[in-house]
Amino acid sequence: MSVVGRRVAVRVPATSANLGPGFDTLGLALSMYDELTVTATDRPEVTVAVTGVGAGEVALDETNLVASSALATFAAVRQEAPGMHIEAHNSIPHGRGLGSSGAAVVAGIAAAKGLLEGTVSFTEDLLLGIASELEGHPDNVAPALFGGLTIAWTGADGPRHKKLMPHRGVSPLVFIPESTLSTRRARELQPINVPHADAVFNVSRSALLVAAMLQSPELLFHATEDKLHQSYRSSAMPETADTIALLRAHGYPAVVSGAGPSILVLCDGPGDRLEAARLVQGEAAIPWRAEMLAVDFKGATVVPIP
Incomplete structure (x- = not known):
């Protein structure tokens, strides 16, 4: 046909x-x-x-x-x-x-x-x-x-x-910079081997993240901790690393979105997104476009x- x-x-x-x-x-x-x-x-x-x-x-x-x-x-x-x-x-x-x-x-x-x-x-x-x-x-x-x-x-x-299907309280906030970063470049910074303790750390956090996303959003801050990839890639996107550190220092569950350099914040409710956006607007070293998404x-x- x-x-x-x-x-x-x-x-x-x-x-x-x-x-x-x-x-x-x-x-x-x-x-x-x-x-x-x-x-x-x-x-x-x-x-x-x-x-x-x-x-x-x-x-x-x-x-x-x-x-x-x-x-x-x-x-x-x-x-x-x-x-x-x-x-x-x-x-x-x-x-x-x-x-x-x-x-x-x-x-x-x-x-x-x-x-x-x-x-x-x-x-x-x-x-x-x-x-x-x-x-x-x-x-x-x-x-x-x-x-x-x-x-x-x-x-x-x-x-x-x-x-x-994530919990209805999970409220994504994305910060998008003007700069770009290729996925290939980000992957080149990833080590072939990682310490056993770091692997165990990420296994526990990945399991916790699924639980936090589905039924316990209040656990998202601890559930989004990582030792496998973000720190290794930070040299390629220092402003991203600094802004994530700023957000996490104030209790927001911020992570690199994909290979970066955008940032994803998995807020526990819409009100947290407004506060996080104000924090970044006022204190981050570079301008970020904030997108409050579903x-x-x-x-x-x-x-x-x-």
Whole structure:
């Protein structure tokens, strides 16, 4: 069945990975979105138009990450890809640790899924498998695909995930700087081996973090402690490290968002967010844009456009 002429609307949330101790495992979907319209055409080409974040910077042909991910999804399910025109309005900042590349990968996969509706059945495992292969690891793509708080792991049968619903009192606050940091650069600072005591420390905090996120937000400060990755990466983003230290000195559960340099604060109620934002505005060494967000529970959505 030809998909030419079909048109779909795609919406994908930003994500924050690691959440402190849950390195390469935990991820949270946030209410900041990239939104796209994708049309299947009979022309043998892919064209992309971008407004918002990335306009004038990202590729506008089949090498665009959304486009290449859509084409890879058609190939993965052994379907002939049509030409496509992609209109993207992006809000997720690039290179800030909020899952922009994962969102682009998921957007392309969701677009292909929508265009192939009625022809190919996509299971959650299939979606996560394609996304993880394209992105390299599942901790960002899992919450982008499915929403909520996700635990992601890779076993003998490939990447898997568990979606959890955080306590309604968990109130995310994100601080976004003007500077960027590549995930590759952040990973280069990570040591191959870590002390046994630090590994045990993070195992305990990761377990505590799941409990805090689901039923005991008052434990979030202790649950977000980390010894596996944040200190090693601090030299690449000293302002982030200093601002996290400022926030934590005042009792706020602040962590590096993903690979950074943005900061995620998992506040225990909306009032705490206002106080944290005022603290950073008044005392941080550099300007930060504060975004008071909600947990996104839907993940990527795709709907047909008549």
